Amino acid sequence: MAIEYIKTGVEGLDKILKGGLRKNSAIVVTGAPGTGKTIMALQFIYNGAKDYGENGIYITTEEDMDDLQNYAQNLGMDLMSLEKQKKIFFIQKPISTLRGGIMSMKGLLDAIRKYNVKRVALDSTIFFEYLYPKYNSHVMEYRRHILMFMGQLKKAGVTFLAVSEKSLTDLDNLRYDMVDFVFEGFIVLTRVRKGSYFERVMTVAKMRGQEHSLDIYPINIGKGGVKVLVDQTPFSLVEKQDKI
Ligand SMILES: Nc1ncnc2c1ncn2[C@@H]1O[C@H](COP(=O)(O)OP(=O)(O)OP(=O)(O)O)[C@@H](O)[C@H]1O
Numbered sequence: 001m002a003i004e005y006i007k008t009g010v011e012g013l014d015k016i017l018k019g020g021l022r023k024n025s026a027i028v029v030t031g032a033p034g035t036g037k038t039i040m041a042l043q044f045i046y047n048g049a050k051d052y053g054e055n056g057i058y059i060t061t062e063e064d065m066d067d068l069q070n071y072a073q074n075l076g077m078d079l080m081s082l083e084k085q086k087k088i089f090f091i092q093k094p095i096s097t098l099r100g101g102i103m104s105m106k107g108l109l110d111a112i113r114k115y116n117v118k119r120v121a122l123d124s125t126i127f128f129e130y131l132y133p134k135y136n137s138h139v140m141e142y143r144r145h146i147l148m149f150m151g152q153l154k155k156a157g158v159t160f161l162a163v164s165e166k167s168l169t170d171l172d173n174l175r176y177d178m179v180d181f182v183f184e185g186f187i188v189l190t191r192v193r194k195g196s197y198f199e200r201v202m203t204v205a206k207m208r209g210q211e212h213s214l215d216i217y218p219i220n221i222g223k224g225g226v227k228v229l230v231d232q233t234p235f236s237l238v239e240k241q242d243k244i
């Protein structure tokens with residue numbers, strides 16, 4: 001059977017992925033604070049529902065819902081109107097209310113079926129640490145639970161995008177965490193210094209089972225969200241290379 005691809009909803013990214021994300025795959029977007037992870041996850045859900053007819057659920061452990069709506073509004077994404085049309089749904093799980101994995105998973109799967117959901121975004125993977133607190137000290141058990149969570153989403157016909165936090169995102173010295181390995185795709189957002197300013201860049205570090213570009217691309221954040229400038233080499237990196 002031919003592999004099906006879905007559009008990410010992030011301008012320029014589908015070109016780098018040579019078509020988009022594999023349907024029903026699970027990918028993680030990682031980066032330091034303020035690099036555009038939340039915005040990219042919002043685009044995946046918002047544009048997925050608006051432009052590609054794929055309903056979505058956005059799970060946030062981080063942001064207050066009103067703040068998130070206003071934040072998206074400033075980027076030109078009207079979350080409320082799609083929410084009213086029952087095309088996108090928000091689950092806010094403040095860390096203090098996360099308890100016991102099984103009930104929450106069942107609730108999520110019920111909602112996926114009921115509302116014909118095709119995309120789930122999770123901001124961020126801290127969620128797992130609270131959902132399975134008993135297992136944090138048992139890495140293999142914790143990993144097994146994340147894999148189970150991802151497996152159930154896959155079985156439900158969902159493409160899954162998770163956000164994870166990294167304090168160090170120097171592209172030459174990336175430190176991988178256990179969670180990074182369980183995902184099929186891995187996108188890194190970071191900043192590269194250019195003299196007295198930082199340039200935003202991204203790269204696709206892995207995308208299991210599909211061909212993709214390994215280049216580092218500059219990105220912009222503005223109206224519409226994150227935009228990958230596919231036809232440009234980052235200015236900061238060109239300069240570095242010239243010195244060699
Ligand atoms: N309306 C806007 N116009 C232009 N740039 C914006 C706008 N809103 C946010 N940004 C930029 O996007 C950056 C934050 O993006 P985002 O919230 O996705 O980061 P993040 O990677 O999720 O960070 P954290 O790990 O702290 O949650 C801000 O630091 C700001 O520079």
Ligand SMILES: [Mg+2]
Nearest residue numbers: 037038039062
């Ligand atoms: Mg964020």
